[in-house]
Amino acid sequence: MEPKSSKLRQEQKQESIEQTGAQENARAFSSVEEMLREDAATNSPPPALAHRVADSIAREPKPARSWWQRIFPRRSSNP
Amino acid sequence: MASPIAMANPVHGDSSFVSDGPRRAKAGSVSPPNTAPVEGPAGGRAKWTSPEFGEIYEEHSRQIYYLALRFLGDPTQAEDATHDVFLKAYRKLSEFRGDSAMRTWLYRITINHCKNLLQTWHQRNMLSNADDAIWEGAVAGTENPLRVLEVKELGQRIQKTLAALPEEYRLLLLLVADERLSYEEMAALTEQSADAVRGKLHRARKAFIAHFHKSA
Numbered sequence: 001m002e003p004k005s006s007k008l009r010q011e012q013k014q015e016s017i018e019q020t021g022a023q024e025n026a027r028a029f030s031s032v033e034e035m036l037r038e039d040a041a042t043n044s045p046p047p048a049l050a051h052r053v054a055d056s057i058a059r060e061p062k063p064a065r066s067w068w069q070r071i072f073p074r075r076s077s078n079p
Numbered sequence: 080m081a082s083p084i085a086m087a088n089p090v091h092g093d094s095s096f097v098s099d100g101p102r103r104a105k106a107g108s109v110s111p112p113n114t115a116p117v118e119g120p121a122g123g124r125a126k127w128t129s130p131e132f133g134e135i136y137e138e139h140s141r142q143i144y145y146l147a148l149r150f151l152g153d154p155t156q157a158e159d160a161t162h163d164v165f166l167k168a169y170r171k172l173s174e175f176r177g178d179s180a181m182r183t184w185l186y187r188i189t190i191n192h193c194k195n196l197l198q199t200w201h202q203r204n205m206l207s208n209a210d211d212a213i214w215e216g217a218v219a220g221t222e223n224p225l226r227v228l229e230v231k232e233l234g235q236r237i238q239k240t241l242a243a244l245p246e247e248y249r250l251l252l253l254l255v256a257d258e259r260l261s262y263e264e265m266a267a268l269t270e271q272s273a274d275a276v277r278g279k280l281h282r283a284r285k286a287f288i289a290h291f292h293k294s295a
Contacts (some may be wrong), residue, residue, distance in 0.1 A: 023243075027233070032284045036256035039237050045144035049158055052167045053136060054125035059171060062129075 084113055132169055139185050140165070144188065146253050150193045160196065164189045182257075183264050190250065190268060197246070240291045248283035255280055 028033040125261070127133030143164055148157035168175075168186050175184055237284045254265045266273040 032233060032252060032254045032287050035233070036252065037258075039234055040142070040145040040256060043145055043148055043234065045140050045161055046158060049144070049161060050125035050136060050140070053162055054127050054133070056162065056166050058128045060166070066272050067253075077126065 080129055089107070104262070109203070111177060129169070132165075135168070135185075138164055138179050139182055142182065142257055143185055143189050147193055148188075149238065149253055150249060151196060152238055152242055156176065158259055160192055164192055167192070179267070180259075180264070181258055183268060186260075186268055194246075223239070236291065236294050239294050243294075244283065244286055247279065250285055251280050252283050252287060 027038075029038065124135065124138075127136075139162060144157055144161045146153060147160040147164070151157055151160060164185065168185055171188075175181070196253065241252070244252075250269065251265065254260055254268065260268075262273040262276050266276045271279075
C-alpha cells in the first residue's frame with residue numbers, strides 16, 4: 001500500500017504544480033473592451049509597414065492643400 | 080446549434096486567410112503584393128516626404144492596423160489594408176475638412192475598405208450572413224470574467240470569437256475598444272443613432288462572451 005500511496009501523493013503534487021503554472025499564465029478580463037484593448041496592445045503594425053507606406057507616398061504627387069490649410073497656413077512652432 | 084458563420088468562414092488562429100489561397104480577396108485592393116516588405120536601413124524609422132503625414136501615421140497606425148486585423152482576420156491582409164488606407168488618406172487629405180477627428184476619418188476609410196474586401200471575398204464564395212437572432216438570443220454568464228488560460232492563446236480565441244459574430248457586432252466591439260471614440264462618433268461611423276449603438280453593443284457583448292466561452 002505504501003508505494004501506491006506515495007505514487008498518489010506524487011501525482012497530486014504534480015497536478016498542483018501544473019495548476020499553479022496555469023494560474024500564473026491565466027489572465028482574467030472584466031469586460032470585452034478590456035480584453036480587446038489588451039489584444040490591441042500586443043498587435044502592433046509591423047515596423048516594415050511604415051517604410052512601405054512612406055515609400056508609396058514618396059511616389060505620389062504632392063496632394064493639394066485643404067481649404068483650412070490654405071486659410072490657416074501652418075506656423076512655425078519656434079517663435 | 081451550429082453557427083452559419085463558423086461553418087462557412089472557419090478561422091484557425093490568426094492566419095485563416097493565409098491557408099486559404101484561392102479564396103483570398105485581392106480584388107479592390109490597391110496595394111502591391113506584400114511579398115517583399117521594405118525594410119528600412121537597420122530597421123530605422125521611415126523617411127517621410129511629408130513629416131506631417133508621418134506624424135499622422137505614427138499616431139493612428141496601431142488602431143487602424145488592429146481594426147483591419149480583427150475585422151479581416153488575417154495579418155497579411157491587415158497589413159495590405161493599413162497600407163491602402165493610409166495611401167488613400169494621403170490622396171484625400173485635401174478633402175479632410177477637420178469637422179471630425181482625424182482618427183474618425185481614418186476609421187471611416189478603413190471600414191469602407193475592409194467591407195469592400197470582405198464583400199468581394201463573400202461574393203466569390205457565395206457565403207450568406209449569419210442570422211443576428213442567433214446571437215441576440217445568446218445567454219451569457221456576464222458575471223463570469225473572461226478568462227483565458229494562456230495569454231498567447233488570447234489572439235486566436237478573440238479572432239475565432241469575432242469571426243463568428245455578425246459583421247456589425249464585430250465592428251462595434253472593435254470601435255468601442257478604442258477609448259478615444261465617443262458613442263456619437265461610433266454612431267456616425269456606423270450610420271445609426273447613438274442609442275442604437277448602445278443597444279447593439281449590449282447584445283454584441285453578450286454574444287461575444289457566449290461565444291468566447293464556447294471557443295475554449
